[in-house]
Amino acid sequence: MYDKEKLKEISQSKKEWQKTVDKAISRFPERREDFSSVSGLDNNRIYTAEDVGDMDYNEDLGYPGQYPYTRGVQPTMYRGRLWTMRMYAGFATAKESNERYKYLLEQGQTGLSVAFDLPTQIGYDSDHPLAEGEVGKVGVAIDSLKDMETLFDGIPLDKVSTSMTINAPASVLLAMYIAVAEKQGVSSDKLRGTIQNDILKEYIARGTYIFPTEPSMRLITNIFEYCSKNVPKWNTISISGYHIREAGSTAPQEVAFTLADGIAYVDAAIKAGLDVDDFAPRLSFFFNAHNDLLEEVAKFRAARRLWARIMRDRFNAKKKKSMMLKFHTQTAGSTLTAQQPDNNIVRVAIQTLAAVLGGTQSLHTNSRDEALALPSEESVRIALRTQQIVAHESGVTNTIDPLAGSYYIESKTSEIEEKAMEYIKKIDELGGAPKAIDMGYIQQEIMDAAYRYQKEVESDERIVVGVNRFKVEEGSPKGLLKVDPTVGENKKKGLKELRDERDNNTVKERLDALKNACETDKNVMPFIIDAVKAYATLGEVCGVMRDVFGEYEQSVRL
Amino acid sequence: MDRPIRVLVAKPGLDGHDRGAKVIARALRDGGMEVIYTGLRQTPEQIVAAAIQEDVDVVAMSILSGAHNHLFPKVVDLLEKENAEDILVIGGGVIPEDDIPELKKVGIKAIFTPGTPTTDVIEFIKSQIKN
Numbered sequence: 001m002y003d004k005e006k007l008k009e010i011s012q013s014k015k016e017w018q019k020t021v022d023k024a025i026s027r028f029p030e031r032r033e034d035f036s037s038v039s040g041l042d043n044n045r046i047y048t049a050e051d052v053g054d055m056d057y058n059e060d061l062g063y064p065g066q067y068p069y070t071r072g073v074q075p076t077m078y079r080g081r082l083w084t085m086r087m088y089a090g091f092a093t094a095k096e097s098n099e100r101y102k103y104l105l106e107q108g109q110t111g112l113s114v115a116f117d118l119p120t121q122i123g124y125d126s127d128h129p130l131a132e133g134e135v136g137k138v139g140v141a142i143d144s145l146k147d148m149e150t151l152f153d154g155i156p157l158d159k160v161s162t163s164m165t166i167n168a169p170a171s172v173l174l175a176m177y178i179a180v181a182e183k184q185g186v187s188s189d190k191l192r193g194t195i196q197n198d199i200l201k202e203y204i205a206r207g208t209y210i211f212p213t214e215p216s217m218r219l220i221t222n223i224f225e226y227c228s229k230n231v232p233k234w235n236t237i238s239i240s241g242y243h244i245r246e247a248g249s250t251a252p253q254e255v256a257f258t259l260a261d262g263i264a265y266v267d268a269a270i271k272a273g274l275d276v277d278d279f280a281p282r283l284s285f286f287f288n289a290h291n292d293l294l295e296e297v298a299k300f301r302a303a304r305r306l307w308a309r310i311m312r313d314r315f316n317a318k319k320k321k322s323m324m325l326k327f328h329t330q331t332a333g334s335t336l337t338a339q340q341p342d343n344n345i346v347r348v349a350i351q352t353l354a355a356v357l358g359g360t361q362s363l364h365t366n367s368r369d370e371a372l373a374l375p376s377e378e379s380v381r382i383a384l385r386t387q388q389i390v391a392h393e394s395g396v397t398n399t400i401d402p403l404a405g406s407y408y409i410e411s412k413t414s415e416i417e418e419k420a421m422e423y424i425k426k427i428d429e430l431g432g433a434p435k436a437i438d439m440g441y442i443q444q445e446i447m448d449a450a451y452r453y454q455k456e457v458e459s460d461e462r463i464v465v466g467v468n469r470f471k472v473e474e475g476s477p478k479g480l481l482k483v484d485p486t487v488g489e490n491k492k493k494g495l496k497e498l499r500d501e502r503d504n505n506t507v508k509e510r511l512d513a514l515k516n517a518c519e520t521d522k523n524v525m526p527f528i529i530d531a532v533k534a535y536a537t538l539g540e541v542c543g544v545m546r547d548v549f550g551e552y553e554q555s556v557r558l
Numbered sequence: 559m560d561r562p563i564r565v566l567v568a569k570p571g572l573d574g575h576d577r578g579a580k581v582i583a584r585a586l587r588d589g590g591m592e593v594i595y596t597g598l599r600q601t602p603e604q605i606v607a608a609a610i611q612e613d614v615d616v617v618a619m620s621i622l623s624g625a626h627n628h629l630f631p632k633v634v635d636l637l638e639k640e641n642a643e644d645i646l647v648i649g650g651g652v653i654p655e656d657d658i659p660e661l662k663k664v665g666i667k668a669i670f671t672p673g674t675p676t677t678d679v680i681e682f683i684k685s686q687i688k689n
Binding site: 118119121122129130131132133134137138202205206207208246247248334337338339370371372373374447450451454457458464466467468476477480483554556558 | 571572573574575576577580581583584585587593595597598599601623624625627628629652654655656671672673675676677
């Protein structure tokens with residue numbers, strides 16, 4: 001970006017400056033010998049034009065809405081439209097969740113986000129023995145279409161966009177959503193939203209898998225294919241680095257492993273006969289926003305540029321939309337402390353800035369009390385207000401990608417891209433992400449980073465305010481949310497009623513038809529839709545697939 | 559003591575957040591203990607069976623889903639039924655302060671909440687097992 005003569009001059013003057021630095025240090029040493037980011041990347045004392053000397057503006061940055069999308073995916077970004085403020089919420093029962101959604105819509109939220117309880121995420125009905133104690137705990141319990149009808153009661157599905165955090169049984173929950181919409185008179189081509197549907201990161205980091213790698217990849221490509229024809233506005237996958245980061249990865253690892261998963265999905269879909277430009281525009285991503293503000297901004301920009309290059313050069317995508325990395329962000333739950341929980345509001349504000357300066361398309365901000373319990377309504381409101389303050393008061397939304405051109409930001413963007421590329425190369429050598437996961441390679445890399453970080457905190461090399469420094473005596477926090485313990489029993493009762501009321505012959509026929517489809521190479525989506533419309537339960541539908549596909553076995557290496 | 563302290567690190571319930579469990583497992587191992595990690599989605603029955611089969615001194619459970627009030631006591635209960643109540647049972651994760659007294663009453667000897675240094679856990683185990 002600079003001519004060689006100018007760079008020489010800069011290099012020369014830097015040497016002069018270095019002398020004054022040496023002098024200063026000899027009298028007042030710096031706070032530490034080495035400075036590094038939270039990901040362990042070296043932080044130099046200063047960055048100059050020299051660090052970005054070989055950057056090519058048009059090739060490496062371009063303009064917003066233009067390849068390689070480093071500066072954002074839309075030509076006007078937040079000047080045109082702010083990001084979607086999307087708070088992930090799901091509470092115990094469908095009825096309570098429905099009330100929370102209506103509350104959040106009234107408060108100015110612009111999209112729904114559904115959290116499911118763990119039995120739902122793993123494909124068990126509320127009366128399954130393994131569901132004991134878990135029903136309605138971390139989200140809403142959905143056993144059948146009946147619950148889904150309650151969940152979206154009075155919410156017009158042609159007007160909202162809905163994000164569902166569901167992976168292994170994504171096909172079943174999407175089928176139920178389509179069925180509810182149909183009952184509201186909304187045809188599936190009008191539906192907007194996202195299913196997470198990213199099974200690879202479940203094996204890597206999040207743990208709510210059901211089936212082995214291969215049939216899981218087939219379910220995902222079945223969804224791609226069905227939606228490209230019938231639910232064209234639906235984002236069929238949200239390729240998630242969020243949980244990879246929460247599990248302890250570094251920022252470059254977050255980019256690398258997420259995009260490696262993305263590559264695996266694109267490969268699988270192409271292998272299944274889909275054209276890359278038919279499904280790639282519907283791929284979306286999901287990243288974490290940590291405290292290291294500038295590293296995070298660089299991370300988001302690096303991810304966008306790298307994905308654009310991968311789609312163009314590796315997969316020969318032609319459509320612009322296939323090359324755009326659109327992403328949702330959530331602030332980092334793992335950075336929130338149980339100690340002095342109100343400090344978390346500040347952490348979330350910094351992370352919000354990171355996401356916004358990084359050009360996110362939607363954002364969930366965590367609540368201050370999440371290291372203690374499920375968030376209370378007041379905490380959720382503060383978290384949402386944090387986004388609104390950044391959006392309307394901070395001024396950072398007025399200019400697109402305002403940090404571009406910073407020697408530091410550009411240099412870090414390139415460094416993270418390079419480090420991620422090295423990992424992707426390594427994963428390619430191992431045979432791709434699914435193989436690298438089955439071997440435990442990716443999990444091991446993350447674990448090493450997580451352990452390193454823990455050691456740094458315990459040895460006070462890294463300061464976490466309130467945890468290893470600036471501690472105070474604290475009483476126990478008040479006003480935490482409690483889940484009603486009767487939820488599980490009520491759900492059991494509801495299931496029994498459902499099984500008595502519905503036409504069990506039809507249920508059996510449709511489940512048999514689904515089994516048949518699973519055993520052949522037919523697309524299973526239409527069969528799942530038929531089954532849930534007859535009020536087959538989530539557990540029954542997943543049970544059929546468990547019978548045919550088997551279950552994944554985790555490989556654990558410490 | 560002749561042999562190193564043996565610890566079963568277990569993930570009861572359905573939540574898949576195993577960063578804490580794995581970090582603790584590694585720290586205990588680096589602290590000189592023998593560690594067996596169960597992996598995800600263990601029922602109390604499975605945990606107790608593994609504890610007895612592996613002849614451990616400690617069962618350390620981690621849970622973040624909120625099902626601790628249900629699952630932790632069950633493990634203590636089953637250990638008693640198997641006459642293995644001498645095994646030290648400890649727990650960790652996102653566990654509200656209000657729940658801790660009740661858990662301690664039923665026999666969970668210590669609850670470690672987020673932010674606890676791994677060295678505290680190691681020291682606690684060592685102090686308990688020596689006695």
